[in-house]
Amino acid sequence: MSSTTSRRSPMLPWLQLVRLPTVFTALADILLGSLLATNQTLQAPSKLAVLLHLLVASAGLYLAGMVFNDVFDRHRDAQTRPGRPIPSGRITPRAATTLGVILLAGGILSAGVTSLASLAVAGVLAVCVLAYDGGLKTTVLGPVAMGCCRSLNILLGASLSGSFESLLEPAPVHVAIGMGIYITGVTWFARTEDATSHRGQLTAAVIVINAGLATLLTYAGLATSDGQQQSNMSVLLLMALIIVSINRRLVGAVMDPRPERVQPAVGVLLLSLIMLDATLALAKTGQTGPALLIASLLVPAVLLRRWIPMT
Secondary structure (H helix, E strand, O other): OOHHHHHHOOOHHHHHHOOHHHHHHHHHHHHHHHHHHHOOOOOOHHHHHHHHHHHHHHHHHHHHHHHHHHHHOHHHHHHHOOOOOOOOOOOOHHHHHHHHHHHHHHHHHHHHOOOHHHHHHHHHHHHHHHHHHHHHOOOOOHHHHHHHHHHHHHHHHHHHHOOOHHHHOHHHHHHHHHHHHHHHHHHHHOOOOOOOOOHHHHHHHHHHHHHHHHHHHHHHHHHOOHHHHHHHHHHHHHHHHHHHHHHHHHHHHHHOOOHHHHHHHHHHHHHHHHHHHHHHHHHHHOOHHHHHHHHOOHHHHHHHHOOOOOO
16 A cells, blocks of 8 residues: 555554454354354354354454564565565554554453353464464464464354363364364465465465365265255355365466465465355355355455455
8 A cells, every 4th residue: 555545544554464354254263163063043142242252252363363473574574575564664563562462362351251161262272373473484383373273263163152062063173174274275375475486385285275175075065964955055066166266266376376376366265264164154054044144254355355455
């Protein structure tokens, strides 16, 4: 964004700092996770307040991760991405750190007021976020750490019931593993997105991404019962369309690994999380209502992406 635009919109640097469009993928995970563990409708009055707290918790932890990412990477960004809020001088490191601490603490607190199970998951998630941003990001464990963060976010939604047992149910565990593998691949794929990537790295990441998609596709196939034949066909068709769309972008980026191709592909990979969550919700419930609610999160994410970069 130009400096003129920034002056007109004093909040814009802060929204860019937290990568606001991507937070909707985290919220989609919470909605899906709550369905996986409880098999209830999202509108259940007895669970609505708890669900709202978990949404706030997820948003706080996710946005904190974005902030600390830029705080720790500010010296590198000064060379590779000088237009980001911290290296450009629009936000000071101290102010960004303060915001990150507030978001992290708020996320943990919001989870803590619901149940011990939610607090435990949020606490482990916060540790993983800080570990990734603070040291693991540039190591071989970086993509795995980010994958664990996504898995834990699914389980945070599954803690809606308030019991530790719900976190070990087959459905949330299966989906959490699949999402974790997927995001591990996405993180690996995006690792050198600000420069020309190596085709070998991208190809290996594509394999991991598709392993995650295959895991999620397996769950979608198992979740639909014999009494939901129409729903079963819809779910499998939607999953196929998502997988084809993702791989079309991946192949294009592997063939031309410049930032101009890799970065948009990463954006598609992230936004596809919302549609994956919506499709898996349809597989779990057989109802279009919850799936459409989750899918609607794609609208603000896409609109905000026009002004706020996702990566």
